[in-house]
Structure formats: C-alpha cells, structure tokens
Amino acid sequence: MRNTDFSPFYRSTVGYDRLFNLLDTVADNGQTGYPPYNIEKTGDDAYLITVAVAGFAEDELSIEARDGQLVVSGKKSATEREPSYLHRGIATRAFEKRFQLADHVRALGARTENGLLHIELVREVPEALKPRRVEIQSAKALSAQTVSA
CATH class of the missing domain: 2.60.40.790 (Immunoglobulin-like)
Structure with missing residues (x-):
C-alpha cells in the first residue's frame, strides 16, 4: 500500500503535471x-x-x-579474507x-x-525565470499617454 493516487491534484493544478508524473513513478521505478x-x-x-x-x-x-x-x-x-559469518x-x-x-x-x-x-x-x-509582477494600466492612463506622445 505504498502507492499514492495523485489524480485529485491534476484537477487543481496547472503546470505541475511533470512533478506528479515523477512522484507516480518513484514507487514503481524498477529499483x-x-x-x-x-x-x-x-x-x-x-x-x-x-x-x-x-x-x-x-x-x-x-x-x-x-x-x-x-x-x-x-x-x-x-578484502583479503572474507569473514566466516554465523549470521x-x-x-x-x-x-x-x-x-x-x-x-x-x-x-x-x-x-x-x-x-x-x-x-x-x-x-x-x-532570476530570469522567477515570477515578475506585471502592472495593470487603466484605459484612461493609456489614452493620456497616447495624447501626450
């Protein structure tokens, strides 16, 4: 009973499919x-x-x-001499x-x-792969920038 069902996580995550596939194969990797x-x-x-x-x-x-x-x-x-084990x-x-x-x-x-x-x-x-915040500009600010340019 070492297998874990990760299927509920597939429904609630995006982009983690590879992670859960790796976790699925850990118990059954032939080792x-x-x-x-x-x-x-x-x-x-x-x-x-x-x-x-x-x-x-x-x-x-x-x-x-x-x-x-x-x-x-x-x-x-x-080793030079293999010990003689009783157990x-x-x-x-x-x-x-x-x-x-x-x-x-x-x-x-x-x-x-x-x-x-x-x-x-x-x-x-x-750093290049870390999440960055993207600023949201309103339509008024965009039209004001267009008029001033």
Whole structure:
C-alpha cells in the first residue's frame, strides 16, 4: 500500500503535471528497496536525502549528478579474507540508487554520520525565470499617454 493516487491534484493544478508524473513513478521505478532512504524537505528550496549505508566506508560510496539525476552508488572493496559469518544480517551488497532531480536542483554536499549518508540539495531558480509582477494600466492612463506622445 505504498502507492499514492495523485489524480485529485491534476484537477487543481496547472503546470505541475511533470512533478506528479515523477512522484507516480518513484514507487514503481524498477529499483529494489535496498538501501532504504528518506527524502526530507528542510526549507522552502532545500531538501535532504538520507540513505542507510551501514557497513560502507566513505571511499566505497559515490555520488554523481548527471542528466537530471542524482546517482548514489556503493561497492564494498575486496578484502583479503572474507569473514566466516554465523549470521549475516547487515547487507553490504553493491547498490545504485537513482533520484530524478527537478529543474534547477543541485547537490550542495554530502556527509556520513552513524551509518547514514546525508545529501543536501537546493533549488536555485535563475532570476530570469522567477515570477515578475506585471502592472495593470487603466484605459484612461493609456489614452493620456497616447495624447501626450
């Protein structure tokens, strides 16, 4: 029951179809649930992705931003001697997790803490694309400008 129906939002929004299509495909993108992750909104234009990477060292993790995606991957380095486990509950298998980034979203940085990888994202909309206020002039003001010109 992880699927969410976004169809009510389609009726009340204009121009957000791409956003809701991306949200629809998040749960059904063919990826496994490993490793688990959270996506958190930390401010108006700030986000935090937290990925559980227990058992991985920092040099075994990789983060790349390419083609509108953030790709997080991890691969354990080969050890000289594989331990003999009685029980192995901590999965350290290789993974690649892809996150589709919205327009003008970029990664600021990343850090590991207590077996979690935190990736900070920010949305920076260029000034030219930000909304501008358009002044409304009355017909009298327009005719006065025409007469004085």
